Amino acid sequence: MNIEKTIKSLERNRFKVTYFEQAEDAAKYLDQAIDGKVVGFGDSITMKSMKLYERLSAHNEVHDPNQSTDNDEFLEIAMKCLDTEIYLTSVNAMSETGEMVNIDGTGNRVAASLFGHKKVYFVVTTSKIEESLEKAIWRARNVAGPKNAMKYNLRTPCVAKGGDRCYNCGSPDRICNTMNIYMKKMNDIDEVEVVLINDELGF
Ligand code: SF4
Numbered sequence: 001m002n003i004e005k006t007i008k009s010l011e012r013n014r015f016k017v018t019y020f021e022q023a024e025d026a027a028k029y030l031d032q033a034i035d036g037k038v039v040g041f042g043d044s045i046t047m048k049s050m051k052l053y054e055r056l057s058a059h060n061e062v063h064d065p066n067q068s069t070d071n072d073e074f075l076e077i078a079m080k081c082l083d084t085e086i087y088l089t090s091v092n093a094m095s096e097t098g099e100m101v102n103i104d105g106t107g108n109r110v111a112a113s114l115f116g117h118k119k120v121y122f123v124v125t126t127s128k129i130e131e132s133l134e135k136a137i138w139r140a141r142n143v144a145g146p147k148n149a150m151k152y153n154l155r156t157p158c159v160a161k162g163g164d165r166c167y168n169c170g171s172p173d174r175i176c177n178t179m180n181i182y183m184k185k186m187n188d189i190d191e192v193e194v195v196l197i198n199d200e201l202g203f
Pocket of ligand 1: 156170
């Protein structure tokens, strides 16, 4: 995995990149950079393990669908996340050629990451870097998808087989309903910043 090449490629695609060796330093950076804002969150194990909700909600108005107690509340909070000033989420994979890939089941995370904000942050660990876009798509489908399904213990073939790969299932529980490739920064978002951490936190 070539981190330097990945950073240069992302920058060529108009993404700002900040790089950290430690997740704690990245968390402190975000905590200082985002202050007094209205913030939306997309589901991310990486962000959870960095305790970003707890940190940022102490001095920002943070909307996080993961704090909901039922589906109605989840949708209500997810709707609020569509036009917050700041939006934070992660991606399922990125390539050394500078693209990022996200798979989504409900679509709130992908939808909110594309439009409606002044600034979007992708908080990503280097463990998600693949050599090419093709390999990044493979990772998103065959590593992140099954692991996500395992997290929710869904009735899908990937969970039944221990999360070994994607079976492109037709299960009603399927959570891989759309896949987005971030090729360049979206036009109407002022800045998209990739906070890249040399660690393995999410999937
Ligand atoms: S498409 Fe189905 S089998 Fe494949 S990862 Fe998603 S839930 Fe699992």
